[in-house]
Amino acid sequence: MEEKGGIRVKKFFYFIFVTLFIVTLSINSKADSHQDLIISEYIEGSSYNKAVELYNGTSQSIDLTNYSIVSFTNGASLEAGDGYANELTLAGNLAPGETFVTAHSNANQVILNQADVTGNSYAYNFNGDDAIVLFKNYDSDTRQGEVIDSIGKVGVDPGDFWGDNQTKTQDMTLVRDFSVTSGDQDLTNNYSPSEEWIAFPTDTFDYIGTHEEVEPPSNEVKDEYIRTVDRIVDGDTIHVNEPILGETTIRFLNMDTPETYHQSNYAEELILEDPNHSQKYHGELAKDYLSSLLEPGDEVVIKVGEEPLDTYGRVLGEVVRTEDGLNTNLELVKEGYAATYFIWPVGSMETYETYQNAVREAKEQQKGIWSEETPLMELPFVFRSRYDDRALYRYVANSDTGMYYLPNDWNEVPVDARIFFADELTALNEGYEPAFEREPIIADARTAPIGTNVTIEGTITHKVVSSGKTNYYVQDRTAGIVVRTGDLEADVGDRIRASGVTDEYYDMLQIINANAEVIEKDTTPIDSTLISSTVLGETVEAQLVSIEDVEILSVDEHNDYTAKDANGEFVIDNDAGFLTVGETYDEITGVVDYNYGEYKIMPRSEDDVIKEIPLQSIKFAREAELDTRVHIEGVITAAFYAGGMYNYYVQDDSAGIVVRANHFGAEVGDKISAKARTEEYFGLLQILPAEDNISIVEKGTGVPEPKVITSDSIGESLEGQLVTIKNFYVECEDGFNNYQAVDSAGNFVIDSDTHLVGVNHFYESITGVLTYNYDEYKIMPRSEDDVNEINILSTSAKQLVELANQFGNEFLIKQIKNELEAEINTKGNTSQHIDSALHHIEKALLKYRNSGKDVYLKKIEHELNKLLQHKAS
The missing domain is CATH 2.60.40.1260 (Lamin Tail domain)
Known part of the structure; x- marks a missing residue:
C-alpha cells in the first residue's frame, strides 16, 4: 500500500512539475515579446x-x-x-x-x-x-x-x-x-x-490594476443593468455608483412625482392655497417615501426604457430593488406619490396597463396626491409648464378611445388612459384621430394610404425643376411633402393650397398632378428644424432641417457628400458643389430628400452653409432668443463641479454666462471659446457646448476685477459675472446653505455650500459670481479668499460710525456687546464696565452724527481701549 501510495505521490509531483513547466513556458513566451x-x-x-x-x-x-x-x-x-x-x-x-x-x-x-x-x-x-x-x-x-x-x-x-x-x-x-x-x-x-x-465609457474602473485581454464594450443598449444606489435626488431621480451609457443620473420611467426644485421649503398653511407650496409639499413626501424604499448602498436593477436617455441626458428606467424584486417606480404610483406619465413610444403595453391600473386604484382610494384633504394642486408637468414659463406642446391621446387632444386640453383625458405625443404626425401614424376640428394638415396626407386624393396647405421651402415640372417642397406645422405640378408659378416663401393624389417616386412621397394655387405671397419663412444625423429619415422627409458641426468626409461622382456630425454619418446632396472635403461647418441647412435608397440633406444655396458662426459678445448671447446658437469668448472667473459636469462662469467686457461642460483642461483665469445654443436651467442662462466646440484660447490671462455693487443692483444684467459687495451683515441661514445678508441698500442671499460665511457676523466684503436658483439671485463665493470678515473691536471709531449709519446704533451696540463679552475677562465688575462703556459709546455716536466733531470719535476709541485692557490673557 505504501509503495502504491508512493507511486501516486510521485505521479502527482510529476504532474505539478510538468504543469508549472508548461505555464512557465507560456508566460515566458508572452514575456519574450x-x-x-x-x-x-x-x-x-x-x-x-x-x-x-x-x-x-x-x-x-x-x-x-x-x-x-x-x-x-x-x-x-x-x-x-x-x-x-x-x-x-x-x-x-x-x-x-x-x-x-x-x-x-x-x-x-x-x-x-x-x-x-x-x-x-x-x-x-x-x-x-x-x-x-x-x-x-x-x-x-x-x-x-x-x-x-x-x-x-x-x-x-x-x-x-x-x-x-x-x-x-x-x-x-x-x-x-x-x-x-x-x-x-x-x-x-x-x-x-x-x-x-x-x-x-467615462469612469470605467473595472480593469485598473491588471493587464489582461479584454472584450471591447458593446455599443448595444442592454435591457437591464445592475447598479448600487449612490443617493436619492428627489421622488423620481437617483444617482447610481457607475455610469450607464455614460450617465449616473436615473430618471424614473412611466411616472412623475411632484417637483422640489423651485423653493427651499413650504408653508403648511399654504399647501391647499398656493400651487408652488402644494408642489413642494408633495414633492418632499415623494422623496421621503422613495428614501424609505431605497438607501445609498442598495443594489438595484435598472430596466432601461425603449428610449434610454431623456432630453437632459438622464437614463430613463425602472428601478427594481434586487433584495425582493420591488419595482419602486410602480410602488410610488400605487401609493399615490406619483402620477403615471407615458410619452410615446410607451414600450410594452402590458407594462402600460399595469401602471395605469395602479394609478386608477390609487385615485379611487384617494391616496397621496389624489387625497381629497390635501390634493396636489397641479400635476408635475402642468406645474413645470407654468413655473418655467414654457407652453405645453405635447398632444394628449386617450388610449381607450383612440382620440388625441390639443396640448392645453390634457385634462380631457383621464390620467389612467393618458399618452403624450410629440406631434400630430406621430399620433396619426399610430392610428389616433383628432378629437377637435381643424383644417387639413400635411400630416393627414402623409399618413393616408397611397393613392388617396388629398388637399394640403403649406409654405414652400424649396423648388426644383425636373422634366418640365416643378417639385415644390411644402411644409406646415406638422410635416413636409413634395407637390409636383407644372401649372403653378410660385416662389419660396409663398403659401399654397394643393389638391391631388398621393404617390411615391422612388419611395419619396409626393402629391402628383396637383391642382395648386398661391394663397399668400412672401409669407413668414419656415424656420429649419435642428436635428442630428440619427433623426434623418421619413419623419422629417421633405422638411427644412439643419445639422450642426458637420465634417465633410468624401464626395462621389454624383456630388453626394458623405458627412458626419457628433452622432454619425449621413449624406448631403450638393450638385452645385460648394462644399469642401475635409472642412468642418458650424451648420448646414437643407430640405430632406430621398433618392437612390437613402435620405439626404439638400442645401438650397450657399446661404444654407455656415462655415463658422462669427464671434459674438456675451451680451449678445444673453439678449438673443433662447435656443439661439452663439459663439462667445471670455475668461473663466469660477468653476463649480455639479451633476457630473462643471459650471464655468465666463465673462467678457459686456456680460457673463454659465458654460456647462466636462473638464477640458481649463482653469480659472483662462480665456476660452465656446459655441452652443442658449438655454435656461431653472432660470439660469447657460450654454452646453459639444466637446469639439469648447477650447482654451489663452492660458492664464487673469481674472477680471469684480464689479463692486450694492444689493439693489443684483439682477439679470449681472448674472454670471464676478461681483463684490462691501460692508454687510449675515442674519441667518435657511438650512440649505443660503445665507440671508443685509448691506446698506437692502437684503441679498449668499449661496455657500462650504459655509464660507457665518450667521451673526459682519463682513468687510464678499466676492463671488452672481448665480440664480430657487427663484432668486445669489452671490456664490469661490473660496475663503473671497470673504473678508470685520472684527468690530479692531475697527476704527470712524468705521464704527459708518456701521452705525448703515445698521443703526441699537443694532451695532448689541453686536459690540456680543463681541466684548466673548473677548474680555468677565470676572469681577467687567459686565458693569461693558454696560457703562456701551452707554458712553452710544452717546458719542449720536453726538458725532449731530456735530461731526472728532472729539466724539476719540471718546469712542477711549471707551473701547479701556475695555479691551480687560481681555483675558
Whole structure:
C-alpha cells in the first residue's frame, strides 16, 4: 500500500512539475515579446478620476528608479521652457506580469485601491489634450531621455483630445490592446488611439490594476443593468455608483412625482392655497417615501426604457430593488406619490396597463396626491409648464378611445388612459384621430394610404425643376411633402393650397398632378428644424432641417457628400458643389430628400452653409432668443463641479454666462471659446457646448476685477459675472446653505455650500459670481479668499460710525456687546464696565452724527481701549 501510495505521490509531483513547466513556458513566451514597460491603461474621467497604469510584460523584474512619466500640458514641446512639462519620478521594482498605477489623490476609491503612488500635482492632473510620455533616464532641464511609450503628440495641442468620439483621450478609459507588446516611441506621429487602445465609457474602473485581454464594450443598449444606489435626488431621480451609457443620473420611467426644485421649503398653511407650496409639499413626501424604499448602498436593477436617455441626458428606467424584486417606480404610483406619465413610444403595453391600473386604484382610494384633504394642486408637468414659463406642446391621446387632444386640453383625458405625443404626425401614424376640428394638415396626407386624393396647405421651402415640372417642397406645422405640378408659378416663401393624389417616386412621397394655387405671397419663412444625423429619415422627409458641426468626409461622382456630425454619418446632396472635403461647418441647412435608397440633406444655396458662426459678445448671447446658437469668448472667473459636469462662469467686457461642460483642461483665469445654443436651467442662462466646440484660447490671462455693487443692483444684467459687495451683515441661514445678508441698500442671499460665511457676523466684503436658483439671485463665493470678515473691536471709531449709519446704533451696540463679552475677562465688575462703556459709546455716536466733531470719535476709541485692557490673557 505504501509503495502504491508512493507511486501516486510521485505521479502527482510529476504532474505539478510538468504543469508549472508548461505555464512557465507560456508566460515566458508572452514575456519574450515585451522588451520594456508599456502604458497599459489610461483613465481620464470625471472630476479627479485620472490614472496611468504601466505593465511589465518582460520576463525580468524592472527597477522603476530610472523611469519617469511626464505630462506635456496643452501642447508643451520637448524644447526646455516651452510650456509646462510635469515630471513624475518612479521608484520600486515591478515584477514580471505586474502593473504599476499612478493616480490623482482625489480619484474614486476604486482607483485608489489599486494605486501604487498618488498625488495632486500637474503630473497627476492631466487632461485629454496633454501628451503623456514614459521616459527612461529623463533630464528635466533638457527634456530629453529615452522614450519608452507615449500617448498623444508632444508639441501639439489638439484642442480637446486626440482621436474621435468613439476612442479619444478625454472623458474615457483606454485599455491597451493585449496584442500590443511595445510602446509608441514616436512623439511626433499623428496620434490615433483607436489603433492600439480599446475605449470604455467615462469612469470605467473595472480593469485598473491588471493587464489582461479584454472584450471591447458593446455599443448595444442592454435591457437591464445592475447598479448600487449612490443617493436619492428627489421622488423620481437617483444617482447610481457607475455610469450607464455614460450617465449616473436615473430618471424614473412611466411616472412623475411632484417637483422640489423651485423653493427651499413650504408653508403648511399654504399647501391647499398656493400651487408652488402644494408642489413642494408633495414633492418632499415623494422623496421621503422613495428614501424609505431605497438607501445609498442598495443594489438595484435598472430596466432601461425603449428610449434610454431623456432630453437632459438622464437614463430613463425602472428601478427594481434586487433584495425582493420591488419595482419602486410602480410602488410610488400605487401609493399615490406619483402620477403615471407615458410619452410615446410607451414600450410594452402590458407594462402600460399595469401602471395605469395602479394609478386608477390609487385615485379611487384617494391616496397621496389624489387625497381629497390635501390634493396636489397641479400635476408635475402642468406645474413645470407654468413655473418655467414654457407652453405645453405635447398632444394628449386617450388610449381607450383612440382620440388625441390639443396640448392645453390634457385634462380631457383621464390620467389612467393618458399618452403624450410629440406631434400630430406621430399620433396619426399610430392610428389616433383628432378629437377637435381643424383644417387639413400635411400630416393627414402623409399618413393616408397611397393613392388617396388629398388637399394640403403649406409654405414652400424649396423648388426644383425636373422634366418640365416643378417639385415644390411644402411644409406646415406638422410635416413636409413634395407637390409636383407644372401649372403653378410660385416662389419660396409663398403659401399654397394643393389638391391631388398621393404617390411615391422612388419611395419619396409626393402629391402628383396637383391642382395648386398661391394663397399668400412672401409669407413668414419656415424656420429649419435642428436635428442630428440619427433623426434623418421619413419623419422629417421633405422638411427644412439643419445639422450642426458637420465634417465633410468624401464626395462621389454624383456630388453626394458623405458627412458626419457628433452622432454619425449621413449624406448631403450638393450638385452645385460648394462644399469642401475635409472642412468642418458650424451648420448646414437643407430640405430632406430621398433618392437612390437613402435620405439626404439638400442645401438650397450657399446661404444654407455656415462655415463658422462669427464671434459674438456675451451680451449678445444673453439678449438673443433662447435656443439661439452663439459663439462667445471670455475668461473663466469660477468653476463649480455639479451633476457630473462643471459650471464655468465666463465673462467678457459686456456680460457673463454659465458654460456647462466636462473638464477640458481649463482653469480659472483662462480665456476660452465656446459655441452652443442658449438655454435656461431653472432660470439660469447657460450654454452646453459639444466637446469639439469648447477650447482654451489663452492660458492664464487673469481674472477680471469684480464689479463692486450694492444689493439693489443684483439682477439679470449681472448674472454670471464676478461681483463684490462691501460692508454687510449675515442674519441667518435657511438650512440649505443660503445665507440671508443685509448691506446698506437692502437684503441679498449668499449661496455657500462650504459655509464660507457665518450667521451673526459682519463682513468687510464678499466676492463671488452672481448665480440664480430657487427663484432668486445669489452671490456664490469661490473660496475663503473671497470673504473678508470685520472684527468690530479692531475697527476704527470712524468705521464704527459708518456701521452705525448703515445698521443703526441699537443694532451695532448689541453686536459690540456680543463681541466684548466673548473677548474680555468677565470676572469681577467687567459686565458693569461693558454696560457703562456701551452707554458712553452710544452717546458719542449720536453726538458725532449731530456735530461731526472728532472729539466724539476719540471718546469712542477711549471707551473701547479701556475695555479691551480687560481681555483675558
